[in-house]
């Protein structure tokens with residue numbers, strides 16, 4: 001088994017409720033006790049984690065540890081994706097939302113998350129490319145997906161998850177369909193008015209654990225889920241089906257797997273990549289199979305599938 005000794009910890013001091021600021025000495029000590037010598041980079045602004053991750057790869061660190069929320073993780077994988085040598089990635093889920101860490105079964109408690117890293121067990125996972133950007137968990141678009149990056153960071157810090165729900169409810173009253181063309185080898189072409197489309201790498205998205213139940217992080221495929229035009233009552237019914245993973249039988253829902261997908265629209269449609277703003281359509285989405293190694297719990301490895 002590989003042994004990773006020198007780590008670069010890239011952390012967002014503003015993530016979550018700023019827990020990392022209080023915990024940093026303990027985190028470094030626990031890593032040290034686990035045989036990992038760690039140097040740190042505190043991110044100073046948006047985009048800084050991408051630069052820090054590129055720098056850490058160039059400097060030949062054995063591993064990178066991402067401490068923060070999904071936004072920090074997104075920036076870090078965007079720094080690593082195009083590097084020839086990509087050090088494996090450990091995750092300390094200290095953000096407001098940590099969808100991806102949850103998908104991998106990485107514990108929320110910092111001590112357990114570090115113990116998992118010091119066990120040094122990694123698995124390869126796929127990354128997604130969306131034009132010139134990369135995502136690890138999910139890409140999407142349509143009026144319903146625009147909510148996450150509309151929630152200001154400060155508001156998230158203050159009231160956490162509640163901010164999403166508030167924005168979500170506000171959004172419900174503004175539902176409007178978008179005209180979309182999806183093209184992929186597996187399906188040919190779909191031309192539809194849609195409420196949202198999601199391109200899933202993992203099966204855990206925004207608290208919906210069964211949104212794409214078959215999605216696996218290492219299968220070299222995206223699971224695409226499209227919600228066709230519907231009214232508010234239908235939407236609420238389908239959302240409650242989705243909570244139980246029973247939405248694929250609804251005629252408003254299209255589901256397929258693909259390695260590559262082209263999405264175009266005559267409208268102005270923003271993209272959401274791992275909860276962050278990811279440019280606009282048109283976009284080509286491509287799977288990069290087994291592109292990054294992630295530290296996971298060996299005993300609970302099945303969770304990442």
Ligand SMILES: Nc1ncnc2c1ncn2[C@@H]1O[C@H](COP(=O)(O)OP(=O)(O)OP(=O)(O)O)[C@@H](O)[C@H]1O
Pocket residue numbers: 012013014015016017043044045046047048067068069070071072073075094095096097098153156157275
């Ligand atoms: N020093 C900083 N000051 C302000 N914002 C920062 C700083 N460093 C990074 N950021 C930005 O903060 C944003 C949110 O970070 P992150 O996702 O880690 O935390 P979070 O908001 O608590 O969690 P989540 O995004 O999962 O809800 C990121 O998009 C990042 O660009």
